[in-house]
Structure formats: structure tokens, C-alpha cells
Amino acid sequence: MSSSNLSSMIKMNAPRDFNFEECLVFLGRSEQELLHRIKDGYLYKLIKVDQELILLKIGCKNDVLNVEFPLGEPSKNARKMAAAYIVDWFDLEQDLAGFYEMAQDDNVLKQIASRYRGLRIIGIPDLFEALTWAIIGQQINLKFAYTLKKRFVERFGEGLTFEGEIYWLYPSFDRIAEIDIEQLRELQFTARKAEYVIGVAKAMAKGELKKEDLLKKQDYQQIHNYLTNLRGIGAWTADYVMMKCLHQRSAFPITDVGLHNALKVQLGLEGKPTINEIKEMALNWTGWEAYAVFYLWRSLYE
DNA sequence: ATCCAGGAACTGT
DNA sequence: ACAGTTCATGGA
Numbered sequence: 001m002s003s004s005n006l007s008s009m010i011k012m013n014a015p016r017d018f019n020f021e022e023c024l025v026f027l028g029r030s031e032q033e034l035l036h037r038i039k040d041g042y043l044y045k046l047i048k049v050d051q052e053l054i055l056l057k058i059g060c061k062n063d064v065l066n067v068e069f070p071l072g073e074p075s076k077n078a079r080k081m082a083a084a085y086i087v088d089w090f091d092l093e094q095d096l097a098g099f100y101e102m103a104q105d106d107n108v109l110k111q112i113a114s115r116y117r118g119l120r121i122i123g124i125p126d127l128f129e130a131l132t133w134a135i136i137g138q139q140i141n142l143k144f145a146y147t148l149k150k151r152f153v154e155r156f157g158e159g160l161t162f163e164g165e166i167y168w169l170y171p172s173f174d175r176i177a178e179i180d181i182e183q184l185r186e187l188q189f190t191a192r193k194a195e196y197v198i199g200v201a202k203a204m205a206k207g208e209l210k211k212e213d214l215l216k217k218q219d220y221q222q223i224h225n226y227l228t229n230l231r232g233i234g235a236w237t238a239d240y241v242m243m244k245c246l247h248q249r250s251a252f253p254i255t256d257v258g259l260h261n262a263l264k265v266q267l268g269l270e271g272k273p274t275i276n277e278i279k280e281m282a283l284n285w286t287g288w289e290a291y292a293v294f295y296l297w298r299s300l301y302e
Numbered sequence: 303a304t305c306c307a308g309g310a311a312c313t314g315t
Numbered sequence: 316a317c318a319g320t321t322c323a324t325g326g327a
Binding site: 139140141143144147148188189190191192193 | 322
């Protein structure tokens with residue numbers, strides 16, 4: 001990965017096995033998404049680094065990612081942070097050669113691995129967002145989950161208007177740590193979801209829960225245990241967050257309903273596979289479970 | 303109407 | 316350890 005400056009634009013060489021178009025398909029999966037926007041082949045996202053709001057406009061041509069800053073020239077440090085953000089978001093440090101090698105002999109993954117080749121796990125770099133988005137999505141249909149997220153972001157997040165469009169930042173844990181359950185009930189969160197979301201915000205506001213500390217553990221089981229000790233974080237949520245935020249290749253949300261549906265379709269089953277059947281298939285995926293799940297999720301958005 | 307949804311905690315055995 | 320129950324709401 002190298003980057004060079006060229007008239008306020010950052011150019012980043014994409015790693016091998018990177019397909020921007022495939023990533024955009026995944027990012028465009030919901031009409032209700034408000035934390036990024038895809039327009040004319042460009043991806044727009046608002047981020048905040050050191051109190052500085054930065055709108056990213058990301059394009060890709062000839063295996064080079066081009067990052068522009070439509071709001072104006074950010075500070076040198078902010079440009080550096082923006083580049084790091086993109087590496088994190090698109091999991092660009094991952095070498096996928098091992099995944100494709102494994103998948104080519106795997107009956108479940110063979111087709112989708114080659115069909116979506118270059119798709120990377122699109123992450124949620126913000127730990128608070130990853131945890132609370134997972135909590136919001138627990139046990140409700142995805143459409144309603146997006147509705148709740150939209151209300152949550154529009155009520156407690158920060159918005160910036162640029163050329164007639166509003167770009168949103170996800171609410172900060174500091175902001176959510178100071179609200180009460182009733183304020184989320186108004187948005188139709190259940191009391192339980194509200195409690196979990198505020199609980200996570202408070203833990204982060206107190207400094208008891210930090211992404212860097214989790215990454216330091218560097219061990220799947222340690223991180224998983226730590227996360228599931230938090231109220232509202234069960235095995236599914238822990239694995240989801242380890243996949244989407246902590247770059248854990250072995251994260252495996254095996255009870256995920258979307259995974260079950262995808263396997264049913266891919267294998268042409270009459271009903272959904274059982275957990276034991278999935279464990280059987282996954283024996284071959286060791287070390288690449290997160291990518292297997294992500295490609296299967298992708299297969300649901302034909 | 304009825305069942306399910308990108309679950310988790312709680313309760314009883 | 317394990318199975319059943321409750322939470323709560325919208326979508327199909």
C-alpha cells in the first residue's frame with residue numbers, strides 16, 4: 001500500500017484481489033442507509049478526525065483508489081487518518097489468497113468466491129457503531145432495523161449539508177451515555193434495546209471499553225469472552241462485531257439467520273440447515289469463517 | 303391473523 | 316449445562 005499526494009487528492013494502490021464495484025454492491029444494499037451515499041460510481045462518507053469533519057469522495061480506477069475532499073483541504077494529519085480509515089473500512093490489509101485457495105475446493109463457497117472475487121469485508125470501523133448497530137438489529141427484521149438506525153442517527157447524530165444532500169455521522173457514545181431509556185423508547189426501541197445501547201455507551205464513555213484494548217488482546221477467545229460479559233452482547237453480537245470491526249478472520253456468527261438463509265439457497269435445501277450441519281460444512285473454513293459468512297451474506301443481494 | 307426477524311437475558315429444572 | 320419463556324415491534 002502506498003499513497004501519494006496529488007493536488008489535494010489521495011491516491012492509494014489497491015491490494016490484489018480488490019474489486020471496488022463489488023464493494024459498492026454491498027454498500028448499496030439498503031435504500032434506507034444514511035451513513036454513506038453512492039452517486040455516479042463514487043462513494044461519499046462523512047467522518048470526523050480530531051474534531052474535524054471530513055467528507056470523503058472515493059472512486060476507483062485501474063486498481064487505484066482516489067480519495068477527494070469536497071469540503072476543502074483537510075489538515076495533513078486528517079488526510080493521513082482518512083487514508084487509514086479507508087484501509088480499515090475495506091479491510092485492505094487482508095491478503096485474501098488463502099481464502100480463495102480454500103474456497104476453490106469448497107462446495108459451499110466455490111461459486112460465490114469466484115463470482116464476487118475482490119469483495120472485502122466492509123467493516124464498521126467505529127466500535128460504538130458496530131456494537132450498537134448489532135444490538136439494534138437483534139431479533140427484528142432488517143428493514144425495521146434500518147428504520148430504527150435512521151431515527152437514532154437523525155435524532156442524536158451530527159449532520160452536514162453539502163450540495164443539497166445531508167451527510168450523517170453516527171451518534172457518539174458520549175452523547176448516548178447521557179440520554180435515558182425513554183428517549184430511545186420514543187424512537188420505538190424496546191426498553192431492552194435502549195438499555196443495552198445506553199449501557200454500551202456508558203461503558204465506552206467511562207473508558208472501560210475501547211477498540212484499541214480489544215485489538216491488543218489479539219486472541220479470538222479472549223475478545224469474545226470480554227464482549228459477551230457485557231450486558232446485551234451475546235455470542236452472535238460478539239462475533240458480528242469481531243467480524244465487522246476487529247478484523248477477526250475466525251469470527252463466526254453461526255446462529256445468524258441471514259447465514260442460514262444464504263446456505264439454504266446456495267445448497268438448494270428444503271429448509272434451513274441445523275447448527276450441527278453448518279459446523280460440519282465450516283470445518284473446511286478454519287481461519288476464514290468471517291469471509292465465508294460475508295460472501296454468503298453478499299449472495300443474498302443478487 | 304400468524305409467523306418470523308442479521309438475539310439475549312432470565313427462569314426453572 | 317440445557318430447554319423453555321419473555322421481551323416487543325414491524326414485515327410478509
